[in-house]
Amino acid sequence: NAGVTQTPKFRVLKTGQSMTLLCAQDMNHEYMYWYRQDPGMGLRLIHYSVGEGTTAKGEVPDGYNVSRLKKQNFLLGLESAAPSQTSVYFCASSQGNSPLHFGNGTRLTVT
Amino acid sequence: GQQLNQSPQSMFIQEGEDVSMNCTSSSIFNTWLWYKQDPGEGPVLLIALYKAGELTSNGRLTAQFGITRKDSFLNISASIPSDVGIYFCSGPDYGGSQGNLIFGKGTKLSVKP
Numbered sequence: 001n002a003g004v005t006q007t008p009k010f011r012v013l014k015t016g017q018s019m020t021l022l023c024a025q026d027m028n029h030e031y032m033y034w035y036r037q038d039p040g041m042g043l044r045l046i047h048y049s050v051g052e053g054t055t056a057k058g059e060v061p062d063g064y065n066v067s068r069l070k071k072q073n074f075l076l077g078l079e080s081a082a083p084s085q086t087s088v089y090f091c092a093s094s095q096g097n098s099p100l101h102f103g104n105g106t107r108l109t110v111t
Numbered sequence: 112g113q114q115l116n117q118s119p120q121s122m123f124i125q126e127g128e129d130v131s132m133n134c135t136s137s138s139i140f141n142t143w144l145w146y147k148q149d150p151g152e153g154p155v156l157l158i159a160l161y162k163a164g165e166l167t168s169n170g171r172l173t174a175q176f177g178i179t180r181k182d183s184f185l186n187i188s189a190s191i192p193s194d195v196g197i198y199f200c201s202g203p204d205y206g207g208s209q210g211n212l213i214f215g216k217g218t219k220l221s222v223k224p
Contacts, residue, residue: 004153031210033211040216041216042199042214042215042216042217043154043199043214045204045211048210048211050210058211090153090154092153094210096210097142097203097210099144099156099159099212100154100156100212101156102153102154102155103153104151104152104153105151105152105153
């Protein structure tokens with residue numbers, strides 16, 4: 001009964017490096033989301049997906065790309081990391097308008 | 112766009128005290144959700160409200176869907192140390208991303224034993 005699993009849990013990158021965050025859900029949810037959480041800013045939507053093979057931009061998409069090749073996985077990529085992307089990243093999934101289920105986050109530091 | 116304003120931003124209380132926090136919006140919501148985020152973890156749904164005026168409890172937690180549909184309240188009775196965390200209100204993003212929720216900035220609760 002894993003729910004939403006994010007890997008890795010922590011990562012440190014140097015400016016300009018690239019990486020991919022992986023999110024996997026085992027609830028057969030159609031919708032998946034990537035948020036970032038910064039102090040005093042709450043949760044802000046980066047990108048989301050309403051089904052396999054589809055993605056869309058959220059509130060703060062710049063500097064990120066996503067892919068949803070399989071229904072259960074949603075990948076978040078940073079092509080060229082910047083210090084402004086230091087944050088905690090949360091993946092979530094839902095079935096339509098049902099409440100979101102969140103993973104436990106990935107803490108990313110860009111130096 | 113839609114925004115949710117939570118207050119207070121933070122609270123420091125003694126164990127055993129009751130807690131009240133609220134969430135307001137300039138626009139109407141048809142659903143209010145309250146999440147709690149424990150330190151180092153992702154948000155977890157506490158209570159969902161779907162009808163104006165609705166009052167719903169989950170253990171020591173009680174939430175109300177305001178009659179104007181522009182606000183919601185969360186109360187915690189007889190707080191305990193494990194109530195520590197950040198409490199977020201949220202509602203559907205009607206004007207933006209399909210299926211998405213928008214979140215308030217959270218109320219950070221600290222409980223002194």
